[in-house]
Amino acid sequence: MLPESEINRVLVVTAHPDDADFGAAGSVALFADRGVEVTYLLVTDGDAGGNERTLDNSGMAELRRTEQLAAAKAVGVTDVRFLGYSDGQVVPSLELRRAIARVIRQVRPDLVITHHPDRNYQFIAPSHPDHRAVGGATLDAVYPDARNPYAFPELIKEEGLEAWTVREVWLNGGSTPNHWVDITESMDRKLAALQSHVSQVAHVEGFTDFVRSRFAAWAEQAGLGEGRYAEGFQVVPTA
Ligand SMILES: [Zn+2]
Numbered sequence: 001m002l003p004e005s006e007i008n009r010v011l012v013v014t015a016h017p018d019d020a021d022f023g024a025a026g027s028v029a030l031f032a033d034r035g036v037e038v039t040y041l042l043v044t045d046g047d048a049g050g051n052e053r054t055l056d057n058s059g060m061a062e063l064r065r066t067e068q069l070a071a072a073k074a075v076g077v078t079d080v081r082f083l084g085y086s087d088g089q090v091v092p093s094l095e096l097r098r099a100i101a102r103v104i105r106q107v108r109p110d111l112v113i114t115h116h117p118d119r120n121y122q123f124i125a126p127s128h129p130d131h132r133a134v135g136g137a138t139l140d141a142v143y144p145d146a147r148n149p150y151a152f153p154e155l156i157k158e159e160g161l162e163a164w165t166v167r168e169v170w171l172n173g174g175s176t177p178n179h180w181v182d183i184t185e186s187m188d189r190k191l192a193a194l195q196s197h198v199s200q201v202a203h204v205e206g207f208t209d210f211v212r213s214r215f216a217a218w219a220e221q222a223g224l225g226e227g228r229y230a231e232g233f234q235v236v237p238t239a
Contacts, residue, residue: 001168001179001235001237002110002111002167002168004034006110006167007031007036007110007111008036008037008110009036009037009038009039009107009108009109009110009111010028010031010036010037010038010039010109010110010111010112010113011038011039011041011103011104011107011109011111011112011113011166012024012028012038012039012040012041012112012113012114013041013043013100013103013112013113013114013115013134013138014040014041014042014043014114014115014131014134015042015043015044015087015090015115015128015130015131015133015134016042016043016044016046016049016064016087016128016130017042017045017046017049017064017065017067017068017071017197017200018046018067018068018071018194018197018200018201019042019115019131019172020040020042020071020072020113021071021075021190021193021194021196021197022194023113023115023172023173023231024113024170024172024231024233025071025074025075025186025189025190025193025194026075026181026183026186026187026189026190026215026229026231027113027181027183027186027231027233028075028076028077028113029075029076029183029186029189029190029193030181030183030185030186032075032076032077033076033186037079038076038077038079039077039079039080039081039103039107039109040068040072040077040079040080040081041081041082041083041100041103042068042080042081042082042083043083043085043090043096043100043130043134044083044084044085044086044087044088044090044130045060045061045062045064045065045082045084045087046060046061046064046068046087047060047061047064047086047087048060048086048087048088049064049087049199049200060199063199064197064199064200065082067196067197067198067199067200068080068196068197070196071193071194071196071197072193074189074192074193074196075186075189075190075193079107081103083096083099087130088129088130089130090129090130090133090134091133092117092133092134092136092137092140093137096133096134096137097137097140097141097145098141098145098152098155100137100138100141100145101141101145101146101151101152101155102152102155102159102161104141104142104146104164104166105146105155105161105162105163105164106161108164109166110166110167110168111166111167111168111169111170112138112142112166112168112169112170112238113169113170113171113172113233114134114135114138114139114169114170114171114172115131115132115134115135115138115171115172115173116131116132116135116171116172116173116174116234117132117133117135117136117139117171118132118174118175119132120173120174120175121175122175123175126172126173126174127173131173135171138169139169139236142166142169142238143166143238146163146164146165146166147163147164147165147166148163149162149163165238165239166238167237167238167239168235168236168237168238168239169235169236169238170233170234170235170236171233171234171235171236172233174234176234177218177232177233177234178233178234178235179232179233179234179235180218180219180221180222180224180230180231180232180233181230181231181232181233182219182222182224182228182229182230183215183229183230183231184219184224184227184228184229187212187215187229190211190215190229191208191211191212194207194211195207195208212229215229215230215231216228216229218230218231218232
């Protein structure tokens with residue numbers, strides 16, 4: 001694994017508003033505490049989400065962008081970018097790979113955090129089709145697109161974005177996590193980030209207890225003991 005001292009920039013690529021907060025906000029808060037620059041890239045605006053559902057969901061995209069900006073701020077992230085794809089319709093297209101490769105070359109991250117592209121057969125919730133599409137397109141953007149100057153050559157010719165090699169990727173939501181981050185210290189900030197998504201969580205009874213018990217269970221699985229919280233990732237070396 002990359003030593004902490006070599007992680008100076010992190011890019012978190014997710015499908016929807018709140019994905020980064022469920023999956024990684026505790027770890028992100030700890031990165032931010034150490035002065036690591038963290039960028040969020042959201043592929044959709046989450047315009048198919050929400051509780052007060054009417055068939056006219058206009059306004060949802062803007063609301064969810066605003067909520068995501070607040071959630072990011074709660075864990076020290078101010079660079080939040082949106083690609084504006086339609087919620088529920090994401091496929092790992094060449095166009096999406098280019099869009100993600102562009103941001104990788106702009107941000108030049110040491111570490112990328114994204115969704116696991118494989119379906120989790122033990123627990124289906126993390127395997128939303130948008131998540132798998134974004135995870136797959138992001139891994140393709142990391143290898144080979146962002147590092148290969150001949151992939152999407154217009155990124156160099158028209159935008160001056162030189163090739164960049166991401167050295168490590170952490171995948172969220174898979175069935176085989178192999179790296180646990182103790183987020184006990186940042187758990188309250190993770191909860192604040194999640195609660196910023198008012199349109200998604202305000203109506204959920206017992207939401208805080210649910211979140212605490214989920215991440216406490218992972219801490220126990222990780223062997224951190226009782227009263228601790230953890231986020232889990234599958235680490236993929238990509239240097
Ligand atoms: Zn999602």
